[in-house]
Amino acid sequence: MKSGRFTKKNGLFVLQLGAVLLLPFITDALLGRGWVRIVDFAMLYIMLALGLNIVVGYAGLLDLGYIAFFAVGAYCFALTGSPHLALAFPQLFPAGLHLSFWQVVPLSALLAGGFGVLLGAPTLRLRGDYLAIVTLGFGEIIRIFLNNLNAPINLTNGPQGISLIDPIAVAGVSLNAGEEILGITFPSVHLYFYLFLAFTALVIFVSHRLEKSRIGRAWMAIREDEIAATAMGINTRNLKLLAFAMGAMFGGVSGTLFAGFQGFVSPESFSLMESVMVLCMVVLGGMGNIRGVILGGVLLALLPEILRHGIVPLQQALFGRTVIDPEGLRMLLFGTALIAVMLYRPAGLWPSRVRRSELEADEPESTI
């Protein structure tokens, strides 16, 4: 009985895994190559959302500037993996640094983690709205710095951004060119898909282990009641800093992936809107629940693309012209969706099991 159920569960897992592995080919065949790229971006968002989930979902620290860490990771690769340093500082770096992607990943994780602590340290006493305001400011400061650090020394190349970032190479194979493996042609976007999938799997694994760990429990205790958490013997200061650092590291790594994938970064990719978007993914999906956050990430990353590809042809067919710009419609639908979710599913679309049972509990509360 038990082993039978076990194999059934295993079979389902193998099936799901197969479907995920074949996803780029299926998407390519059904919707075209552009959609594989969109799926790749969705995975970057999932990684970001899972990183923010550590800060907001587990530790309960509202962070509205999270995209700054994504920017730190992206610019880390942009500076160390493009000819920009050679152009800006010919004496110091005559040939640029051109670190490999695998050297940059730990570097940007460390750097972003450092920025996480930098943001966390002065905000330790803040909670809720006040923390949100400071983190929002932090995100904007980073973006404005990136925008203006082209003078007096040209560090970030200002609003033009940094281009010609080296493509990511895995085992000596550049992901920017297609590759034929075992007679199957893997286009560049497919290769990036598998790389992102590996990183997403790693992020999910780390998130899962953290959630079940002593550290994860301590974060949740801080989220629920900080004074009581202190009274349990939790070092709230260190654990809050750790939450900021861990979340920032996830953001930094996905930023590095983003820079390598795009080959180009500019400050406009790191606007407040992006921070809000990632936060929406966490809240909409189900704060603190990994599956929920992934669902939120997939939905919110794909929704604008579906609108862009669906609404314009629909309007063309109906009215013969585009009446409403899909960009504008996107925010309208977003807002509506968020209000609806907050009204009808306040714990998110896919809340964690205990929280769902809490919401569904119809057992009358005892009076004593």
Next chain:
Amino acid sequence: MNSSALKRGTPSLSQGEGWGEKPDVPQLLEVRDLQVAYGGIQAVKGISLQVAPGELVALIGSNGAGKTTTLKTLAGIIAPVSGQIDYDGNSLIGRAAHRRVAQGMALVPEGRGVFARLTVRENLQMGAYTRSDTLGIAADLERMYERFPRLYERRDQLAGTLSGGEQQMVAMARALMSRPRLLMLDEPSMGLAPLMVKKIFETIQEVASQGMSIILVEQNARLALQVAQRGYVMESGKITLSGESRELLGSDAVQRAYLGG
């Protein structure tokens, strides 16, 4: 009423000498001339108190007297302006709150402070955060379920969905999970039905009879003094009266101010 054994508190250093106690008994907790302020406003204006090992001490007084502030300062959540806190012979000044827990001080905060979106079991496990003896923790968890069968029934329920009394049980059991030597209870009777207050106070007495030292902060003076051996009366940041519970219960001043008689 004869109040010869009672001591009129004055915020002077001499208060720390210890009234009504044998000076040769080492105190578990010794507080001398403690002053605490919130942004310039003094909440605790130089109090001194002692807790002997195994003693149940009540700290009573009206709303805003500074009882909760005192307890939070003892737990390390607020830093004092001046004064001494000695625990087990060592000064606690400058020691972080989480280290005090590891040394056996446990606080049941005002308003219970249960982790609402964690289950009852997870709440209790959090109490043992500073411990690493897995088997001992599991055994203590069973012991808590025996003491509070209601919590066993609700072990997988979110603590936030429990009634006030059940939450108070969670808060107490959680604090006991750290195997404290000194338990600090902040208003355990607040907002509870009389039956539940009775149950909580029975537990307090039971725990005390097993040799744990307890500081009980209460607004319900009669109840607190009935279970405590000694008591301190606090008024606007100062200890105005202290002594044996029986004598405090009988004293005119306490009768008038807190017992409505």
